[in-house]
Amino acid sequence: MSIVIEDLTKKYGEQKAVNNISFEVKTGEVVGFLGPNGAGKSTTMKMITCYMSPTSGDIKLDGLSVLDQAEEVKKKIGYLPENNPLYTDMAIVDYLRFTAEIQGVEKSQISGRIAEMIDMCGLGVEKHKKINELSKGYRQRVGLAQAMIHNPEVLILDEPTTGLDPNQIIEIRKLIKKLGKEKTVILSSHILSEVEATCDRILIINKGRIVADGSADTLRQQSQGQELLTIQIEGGNGDVYKSLLALPSVEKIEQLDGKDGHYRVQSKPENFSRKAIFDLCVQNKWYLMEMTGIETRLEDVFRELTN
Amino acid sequence: MDKIWIITKRELASFFDSLIAYVLITIFLGLSGFFTWLFGNNIFLMNQASLQVFFGIAFWSLFFFIPAITMRMLAEETRAGTIELLSTKAISDVQIVTGKFLACLLLVLIALVCTLPYYITVSQLGSADHGAIVGGYLGLLLLSAGYISIGIFCSSITSNQIVAFLISLLIGIFFQILFDVLGYTFRGTFGSVFNYLSMRTHFDSLSRGVIDSRDLVYFGSIIVAGLAFSQSMLSRRNWSA
Numbered sequence: 089m090s091i092v093i094e095d096l097t098k099k100y101g102e103q104k105a106v107n108n109i110s111f112e113v114k115t116g117e118v119v120g121f122l123g124p125n126g127a128g129k130s131t132t133m134k135m136i137t138c139y140m141s142p143t144s145g146d147i148k149l150d151g152l153s154v155l156d157q158a159e160e161v162k163k164k165i166g167y168l169p170e171n172n173p174l175y176t177d178m179a180i181v182d183y184l185r186f187t188a189e190i191q192g193v194e195k196s197q198i199s200g201r202i203a204e205m206i207d208m209c210g211l212g213v214e215k216h217k218k219i220n221e222l223s224k225g226y227r228q229r230v231g232l233a234q235a236m237i238h239n240p241e242v243l244i245l246d247e248p249t250t251g252l253d254p255n256q257i258i259e260i261r262k263l264i265k266k267l268g269k270e271k272t273v274i275l276s277s278h279i280l281s282e283v284e285a286t287c288d289r290i291l292i293i294n295k296g297r298i299v300a301d302g303s304a305d306t307l308r309q310q311s312q313g314q315e316l317l318t319i320q321i322e323g324g325n326g327d328v329y330k331s332l333l334a335l336p337s338v339e340k341i342e343q344l345d346g347k348d349g350h351y352r353v354q355s356k357p358e359n360f361s362r363k364a365i366f367d368l369c370v371q372n373k374w375y376l377m378e379m380t381g382i383e384t385r386l387e388d389v390f391r392e393l394t395n
Numbered sequence: 396m397d398k399i400w401i402i403t404k405r406e407l408a409s410f411f412d413s414l415i416a417y418v419l420i421t422i423f424l425g426l427s428g429f430f431t432w433l434f435g436n437n438i439f440l441m442n443q444a445s446l447q448v449f450f451g452i453a454f455w456s457l458f459f460f461i462p463a464i465t466m467r468m469l470a471e472e473t474r475a476g477t478i479e480l481l482s483t484k485a486i487s488d489v490q491i492v493t494g495k496f497l498a499c500l501l502l503v504l505i506a507l508v509c510t511l512p513y514y515i516t517v518s519q520l521g522s523a524d525h526g527a528i529v530g531g532y533l534g535l536l537l538l539s540a541g542y543i544s545i546g547i548f549c550s551s552i553t554s555n556q557i558v559a560f561l562i563s564l565l566i567g568i569f570f571q572i573l574f575d576v577l578g579y580t581f582r583g584t585f586g587s588v589f590n591y592l593s594m595r596t597h598f599d600s601l602s603r604g605v606i607d608s609r610d611l612v613y614f615g616s617i618i619v620a621g622l623a624f625s626q627s628m629l630s631r632r633n634w635s636a
Binding site for chain 1: 398401402405408409412413475476477479480481482483484485486487632633
């Protein structure tokens, strides 16, 4: 199920929480919303799930608009809100049954779906406990289970891994990846590694606008643009620097920390210097001790775009 | 209708799980039983096979109990954030509000059903006016429905249960007694308007066994207005600022 967002704007008073954003999510894509606190991630999700209506613009799920077909849209979405609110006085099984009934799951299938969810989210041991007796990690799983109980085509998960321990985080990520094969998933996070690990595509949102859109790799490349290498050459003398700079593909060279023979080489846009450097060393009988490409970390991309 | 019933079922179950239901029913029966049969102007003193005494007590005890039942309804959902969960499911705000209303009304109905032995006893003691008793029960039920509707509205305007409780008592006291007093104070049109607004006027006429469409319209409008306001408060997140 594809999601099309057109010129979406949401104002709280004078403040624009979401400012005229447009994007499309294709069926089967796992998209991560990334952005600093208050960037408009949750607001966008609340509008997709029909909790809030947009000030202007529209959201369409396979042509169904949130503006006038909200009931239909809501049936197709599974939503895990931020902070994972739950009816804490209910037992897990009762709560899942309640959700399934409200979402209009066929009576004959409800028990089967509940069993499936309990299995999928690893709730087996705890299933008759009340939700307020559960640890945070288990509550989060209940939150996921209730979002998926009616087998929705779209999953909207607002910070699905907050408050989980590292093992649980890995499990939830696995689960999301598994789900992402057949469903359209949008999740938000401000943890970069998480988005990188789970999402096919990343949207970076800042101050209500989309500032970057693409896979983790494309984002890195976009931000970096040029190849960056650290090299260490031994056996040369003063002319190493000059010869390197003379290479046609090299744009800039820095000597590292005053150490002899350590350089950082930046290539010209869309040029690669690894081979040329290697050949240069061979010609001059220098020893190439090290040559490492520097990857821009997603953190750097994020900071660059949102500061 | 299905969806409404799902909400109602959950709320009722939660009344009984959390003991609220048992506590309220016990206190209601205790109070009304004590004053009807044992204390003060009790049935034996009146020496009539009628439940007027009980209706008089229930008129006041329901007035205090109902805000205690309704205060949780939407205030707690807003506080805990579960309203977001509920609103994003395939259910409309109207259905949510109506489901909660029905749950409260059913709880009151259960409490009233528990007083049926009073009716049986009284009709054994002498020739009871069945019309008046049926009318009285209907009156209590409609009165409760009215206060529940007001209570749910009060619960929808705040996320604090205590505030919801106090506001619904405040609004309730106008319908319970103040409009009545004002009705006596003012003459002419004002007087009759206030008189019409008072719950007591309509409750009294019902508990005499007269089922008049004016009374039904009165209670009906309070219920519908309360629910409509609650529904629009629920969707206030979409009001453009």
